[in-house]
Amino acid sequence: NAGVMQNPRHLVRRRGQEARLRCSPMKGHSHVYWYRQLPEEGLKFMVYLQKENIIDESGMPKERFSAEFPKEGPSILRIQQVVRGDSAAYFCASSPHSNEKLFFGSGTQLSVL
Amino acid sequence: SQQGEEDPQALSIQEGENATMNCSYKTSINNLQWYRQNSGRGLVHLILIRSNEREKHSGRLRVTLDTSKKSSSLLITASRAADTASYFCATEGLGNEKLTFGTGTRLTIIP
Numbered sequence: 402n403a404g405v406m407q408n409p410r411h412l413v414r415r416r417g418q419e420a421r422l423r424c425s426p427m428k429g430h431s432h433v434y435w436y437r438q439l440p441e442e443g444l445k446f447m448v449y450l451q452k453e454n455i456i457d458e459s460g461m462p463k464e465r466f467s468a469e470f471p472k473e474g475p476s477i478l479r480i481q482q483v484v485r486g487d488s489a490a491y492f493c494a495s496s497p498h499s500n501e502k503l504f505f506g507s508g509t510q511l512s513v514l
Numbered sequence: 515s516q517q518g519e520e521d522p523q524a525l526s527i528q529e530g531e532n533a534t535m536n537c538s539y540k541t542s543i544n545n546l547q548w549y550r551q552n553s554g555r556g557l558v559h560l561i562l563i564r565s566n567e568r569e570k571h572s573g574r575l576r577v578t579l580d581t582s583k584k585s586s587s588l589l590i591t592a593s594r595a596a597d598t599a600s601y602f603c604a605t606e607g608l609g610n611e612k613l614t615f616g617t618g619t620r621l622t623i624i625p
Binding site: 405436449499500508 | 544549559562602614616618
């Protein structure tokens with residue numbers, strides 16, 4: 402049973418471009434969470450999704466950011482018109498149920514030039 | 515506002531000594547969890563303690579939870595160089611299924 406898979410591992414974008422980050426949860430996990438981490442800081446919650454539904458997006462910026470978790474395929478975190486402040490490590494985690502431990506991917510390091 | 519705050523922010527100890535990290539939080543919780551993060555890597559789950567539990571053990575780890583003080587501690591006994599990492603507490607609030615992470619403690623074990 403493979404762990405949570407995130408790709409790409411590193412992503413470089415110029416200001417104004419779009420960034421698409423992918424996350425495949427562990428097999429059998431229907432709960433997906435996205436977090437952002439700046440250097441030397443903790444993880445900041447962004448969004449919580451179950452299959453085809455956004456459950457909690459209270460941590461998502463109102464503009465430029467969106468997330469989906471379709472019936473088939475990976476969860477996608479999409480950042481439009483990236484700015485330098487979007488540079489960070491983005492981590493995805495999954496769990497089979499709520500009130501359980503999370504399994505994290507290795508993250509995507511986004512660098513905006 | 516930040517739910518979990520770890521204390522200390524950084525800790526350096528000699529190999530073989532015990533390491534204690536503390537976490538305080540603000541609102542009522544379903545459970546509290548501790549995670550470890552090695553530099554540049556994802557987080558690894560260490561232990562989960564539910565709101566009706568007071569203490570839990572896993573190998574060299576011991577976690578306590580005091581819901582009246584809204585605090586938890588993580589004790590690592592007989593530390594090893596491989597324990598060098600950042601440690602985060604995370605809380606799941608009542609009726610709130612997301613985990614909120616603290617700012618972390620950077621632990622360095624000196625060989």
